[in-house]
Amino acid sequence: MSGGPATGHAVIDKSEIETLIQGLWKSGYTVVGPTIAQSAIVIDEIKSAADLPIGWTDLQEGGSYRLKKRDDQAYFGYAVGPHSWKKYLFPARLTLYTIKKNAAELEIIAPDPAPRYAFLGVRGCDLRAIEVQDRTFLQGAYVDPHYKARREQALVIAVNCAQAASTCFCTSMGTGPRARGGYDLALTEFADRFLVEVGSERGQGVLASLASRPAVQADLVLADNQARATAESMTRTLDVSDMPGLFYENLDHPRWDQVAERCLSCTNCTMVCPTCFCHSVDDVPDLAGETSQRVRVWDSCFNPEFSHVAGGNTRPQIRERYRQWLTHKLASWVDQFGVSGCVGCGRCITWCPVGIDLTEETAAIRGRLEA
């Protein structure tokens, strides 16, 4: 009941977000979070609370995204946008090293050290997405040192979603709308204050630098109610029962041909997906023939070149490429990494130029199986 202090929790005034941002910069973090650019809420460097999309929200549906003014001054009153945190942990273009031809040797020049990021406003689905990418880049014999350096240093401040977009389906994937671990601090936004949950010692240290007061039981109840209301407002669902079998048994389903008629093979879904990790490596020599950069760039199974091999292309048609994407996300990912490759963020639905919806495609495939 109200009155008793809630351990691991605190309450801060909204104005403390500014203190938080300034403090993080002062402690050497590069603070990145939501901000408005080019008609959308993107993730970029945040210099002050004024950079946040305060009072804005988004309207999302398949193939469409629009900004809209809210009738309140919410700091985090929107869902996820086109960018995800992989922009920083797994940059779209990264020079791995530069090779220089000296008189007697080839010199290998290491890249600049990885920046130390503070992520502000990480949603439940995206926290899971980071964990999913951890399995790709940090587990097993081949650990990616670039991802590792960024990931280990990153401070993660989560935000519990107070509203879902029509494209969200985190409840189906068990990833949201409430942050379920993997953060240093988690914020729940109320009209005049934030409830702060501490997730790590580092988070505790950050909280200590803010003017806070103890949370009471009523704050926790309010946060629970908010999470429940958000979950109940979610309109999209994805049935992930009988994965990976569903797709493995339907590799010749006629639906793949139908979706291939609409799919542009444009790669947008894989670019915006917070778990897609495919990349290729280009060598960029200079004209003088003295230095060459080895550059890693995001790539995609929708790029025909990506499946070029000696003697042909393993996925020559869009049908096979779309099937690869969906089968990898929802089925073979489970075999490969022990989790689904989809966290239910809905980005691939919104940012598909033709509005192809993986929940609809999966339902169609399932329909035939049950018939």
Added chain:
Amino acid sequence: MIQPLPIIAEPSKPRKPRPRLGVFKFASCDGCQLSLLDCEDQLLDVAEKVEIAFFREATRRPLEGTFDVALVEGSISNSEQEAAIRDVRARSRFLVCLGACASHGGIQALRNQSKSEELIRIVYADPSTIELLDQSHPASAYVPVDLELPGCPINKDQLIEVLAWTLAGARPMIHRHALCLECKRRGLVCVLVARGEPCLGPATSTGCGAICMSYDRPCFGCYGPAEKPNASALAARLAELGAAPDAIRRLFQTFYATAPDFQKASRIHDGTRV
């Protein structure tokens, strides 16, 4: 610490004759050739690495001898050019087409859809001085081509890349995937999804570096079709977003009018003709 690798081949052998570069113009606006002059900082490196043996925009040297690399700009529009492209091919080891004209006939290939005599009569005061093939053709219609660089005009960075790789004895890697991939790598917000703009990026080849989107504008296809695009599905989507049939036809029928994928996309509506 990363240890230095021992060098395998001695770098400084006695200086060999530099590879000979020729730049040739056919029916075109000169924009692609100018990309070479536009390389400014790197132009001196180019001149250091290759002998610019023929380049009307830059030197008075006459056309003679053979070329290690021939850069060809422009389409083949008359019989004189037909003979000239065969001559360039015979003189050259590696022939690179620069831009939409040389690879697809260019903007002037819009005339391919009409009768040349009619157009000549409308445009020129004295048609008797004009000699034209009935269509504007790509170089590849007459001679084998080693590489085609897309664009109207080309991207000078891609040109430098082609020269750097060719000089190093490797085959240049010119990507032909959808522009969207580059647009997203740059972190740009999709103008089609966020504003409903008719962007051709999903069907257009990469190469420009997503310039238009970085200025909040949609792509108008000046790098031609991507590898295996689904341009017709894009055209259908643009129609859903409210683009008029004529606007869609024009979008797909400007820079790469002869590309079959763009032709097909331009015809998705009944009542319009290419």
